[in-house]
Amino acid sequence: MTDVVETAGLTKRFGESTVVSGVDLRVPRGTAFGYLGPNGAGKTTLIRMLLGLIRPSGGTMRLLGRPVPAQRREALARVGAIVDEPRFHGHMTGRQNLWALAAAREPETHDRVDGALERVGLLARADDRVSKYSLGMRQRLGIAACLLADPELLILDEPMNGLDPAGMLEVRELIRSLVDEGRTVVLSSHLLDEVERTCDAIAIVDRGRVVLQGRLDDLRNGSTAVLRVDCSEPARAAVLLRLRADVARVREEEDQLVLELTAGDPRAESAAIAHVVLDAGFELYRLQLDHDSLEERFLELTTRLGAAA
Amino acid sequence: MSIRLVRAEVLKLSTRRGLIVASLLLTVVATVAIELILVLLHATNPAKHRIVGGINHFNDGLYSLTQLATIAAVLVGATAGAGDLAAGFFRSLVVTGRPRASLFGARIPGGLLVVLPLTAAAYVVLALFSFVVPGGAATPSTTLLVEAGLWFELYIAVMFLLALGLASLLGSRATQIGILAGLQLLVTPLVQGLHSPGVGAESVLGLALWRLAPKEILGGAPPGHLGESLVAAFVVIGAWMALALGLGAWRTVTRDA
Numbered sequence: 001m002t003d004v005v006e007t008a009g010l011t012k013r014f015g016e017s018t019v020v021s022g023v024d025l026r027v028p029r030g031t032a033f034g035y036l037g038p039n040g041a042g043k044t045t046l047i048r049m050l051l052g053l054i055r056p057s058g059g060t061m062r063l064l065g066r067p068v069p070a071q072r073r074e075a076l077a078r079v080g081a082i083v084d085e086p087r088f089h090g091h092m093t094g095r096q097n098l099w100a101l102a103a104a105r106e107p108e109t110h111d112r113v114d115g116a117l118e119r120v121g122l123l124a125r126a127d128d129r130v131s132k133y134s135l136g137m138r139q140r141l142g143i144a145a146c147l148l149a150d151p152e153l154l155i156l157d158e159p160m161n162g163l164d165p166a167g168m169l170e171v172r173e174l175i176r177s178l179v180d181e182g183r184t185v186v187l188s189s190h191l192l193d194e195v196e197r198t199c200d201a202i203a204i205v206d207r208g209r210v211v212l213q214g215r216l217d218d219l220r221n222g223s224t225a226v227l228r229v230d231c232s233e234p235a236r237a238a239v240l241l242r243l244r245a246d247v248a249r250v251r252e253e254e255d256q257l258v259l260e261l262t263a264g265d266p267r268a269e270s271a272a273i274a275h276v277v278l279d280a281g282f283e284l285y286r287l288q289l290d291h292d293s294l295e296e297r298f299l300e301l302t303t304r305l306g307a308a309a
Numbered sequence: 310m311s312i313r314l315v316r317a318e319v320l321k322l323s324t325r326r327g328l329i330v331a332s333l334l335l336t337v338v339a340t341v342a343i344e345l346i347l348v349l350l351h352a353t354n355p356a357k358h359r360i361v362g363g364i365n366h367f368n369d370g371l372y373s374l375t376q377l378a379t380i381a382a383v384l385v386g387a388t389a390g391a392g393d394l395a396a397g398f399f400r401s402l403v404v405t406g407r408p409r410a411s412l413f414g415a416r417i418p419g420g421l422l423v424v425l426p427l428t429a430a431a432y433v434v435l436a437l438f439s440f441v442v443p444g445g446a447a448t449p450s451t452t453l454l455v456e457a458g459l460w461f462e463l464y465i466a467v468m469f470l471l472a473l474g475l476a477s478l479l480g481s482r483a484t485q486i487g488i489l490a491g492l493q494l495l496v497t498p499l500v501q502g503l504h505s506p507g508v509g510a511e512s513v514l515g516l517a518l519w520r521l522a523p524k525e526i527l528g529g530a531p532p533g534h535l536g537e538s539l540v541a542a543f544v545v546i547g548a549w550m551a552l553a554l555g556l557g558a559w560r561t562v563t564r565d566a
Contacts, residue, residue, distance in 0.1 A: 048565075048566075051404050053400060053403055054565045054566070072406055073406040073407070076405060077406055083400055084400075086401070087398060088396065088398060089324075089392070089393075089396045089398055091324055091325050092320070092321065092324050096320060096324065099320065100317040100321060100398075101402065102313075103314050103317035104311075104317070104402050104407040104412070105405050105406075110313075145401060149405070
């Protein structure tokens with residue numbers, strides 16, 4: 001599987017401030033890839049560099065195997081992108097805006113306008129002025145604009161912004177359908193839940209640095225198993241459980257014990273711990289086995305949010 | 310130059326109702342209104358308002374039309390130069406991979422295709438009215454009408470290009486219109502005062518443009534002129550165009566999108 005986006009040491013400075021710092025990013029072809037980070041982490045700046053909207057201060061980039069900016073035009077011919085919120089000429093209709101964008105691409109792009117509008121569910125409103133569109137409709141028009149390129153790669157910057165739950169579901173399904181067609185979608189977002197629901201692989205970025213990247217399944221498998229124990233006399237039970245080798249850490253949360261288990265079979269360890277609690281004479285009210293969610297890892301890894309939490 | 314890009318520029322400008330209405334008001338509607346008023350005055354009091362047409366009337370009318378049409382050219386040029394940026398659409402165009410110089414280049418014919426037909430229509434109206442009630446005065450010859458028409462369209466094209474270049478440089482329609490309005494309303498009278506009585510109604514660029522006008526219509530021009538050579542006039546115009554378009558293109562290419 002080839003990578004459709006590759007960056008090495010990509011850096012952007014604005015004066016004294018380093019917004020993107022030595023980013024090495026690899027986006028595998030045919031995946032929905034989440035570029036996840038809190039606001040101000042440098043996500044949009046990285047996207048703007050990839051698309052040639054601003055010049056990097058250092059590092060190298062390749063899009064669809066082509067070096068940019070050296071072969072920017074050839075690379076972007078098969079890339080569709082939304083940066084920040086999609087913006088159009090409000091005095092023109094949705095269809096006219098797409099015509100104007102199609103004029104900047106190869107001639108056959110013009111024939112894709114109606115198909116793109118239909119795909120995002122805007123064909124019936126295509127002849128309305130964009131100034132009358134809702135934010136959700138403009139987001140969909142932005143995705144239609146991306147589709148004009150018949151893209152191998154779509155880069156969507158916060159595409160869920162301003163959407164209601166139904167709109168978010170629609171966009172999520174649209175992204176998945178695009179990936180099912182073999183396209184790659186890079187989704188920049190600060191919405192952890194959306195990334196977990198939509199993406200196959202992620203990179204977590206904080207303060208301009210990629211702090212973690214990989215396939216979601218792998219990241220989940222590498223997470224810590226957590227056992228929540230609701231029992232009588234939790235403080236005394238905690239003393240007992242801290243002695244066990246399969247328990248890495250014990251803390252008390254709201255009259256419950258939260259146990260971080262060591263690597264092993266969490267189900268077997270949970271059963272063993274239940275026996276220990278009962279055999280020691282404690283009442284056992286509830287036992288719940290979880291894994292750290294991506295959100296917890298995100299909070300842990302992104303120092304800014306971690307400090308605020 | 311991509312014809313499809315030029316057509317897209319025409320589409321973007323021609324669908325702006327406010328811009329087209331304002332341009333029409335400043336050119337065709339204003340010319341028709343002024344001429345109709347003069348015809349009505351003549352009809353009500355032929356003794357006092359003896360002549361509507363004739364060459365002097367044509368000359369005076371052309372001067373007024375040039376001033377009004379310049380404002381229309383500035384409006385269209387400012388919109389062509391800064392419209393994409395103001396709407397946030399420039400970024401979407403850049404993301405297509407199309408070279409920015411090509412995006413800038415398409416604005417030139419696109420805008421000219423919008424503004425020149427409007428001003429040409431106003432010129433035709435003015436020319437027609439110069440034959441209505443000449444009152445014994447000589448009417449403009451066909452040669453003069455053609456030469457004056459070509460000069461007028463050149464004048465408007467230059468003003469459009471100046472506005473386009475400045476707007477592309479500054480990225481703001483309002484700022485750019487303010488600067489050109491300032492030139493028109495403040496700097497020009499000052500320059501006129503400095504060089505009185507031999508200066509035209511506008512900046513040095515305006516003087517150079519008036520230098521290219523057919524001699525027969527200079528009676529309608531602002532009082533006096535510098536009498537610069539034709540070569541000097543072409544150099545002045547070329548320098549202004551190179552400066553405005555060069556800076557506009559440079560900023561379009563280098564601007565963070």
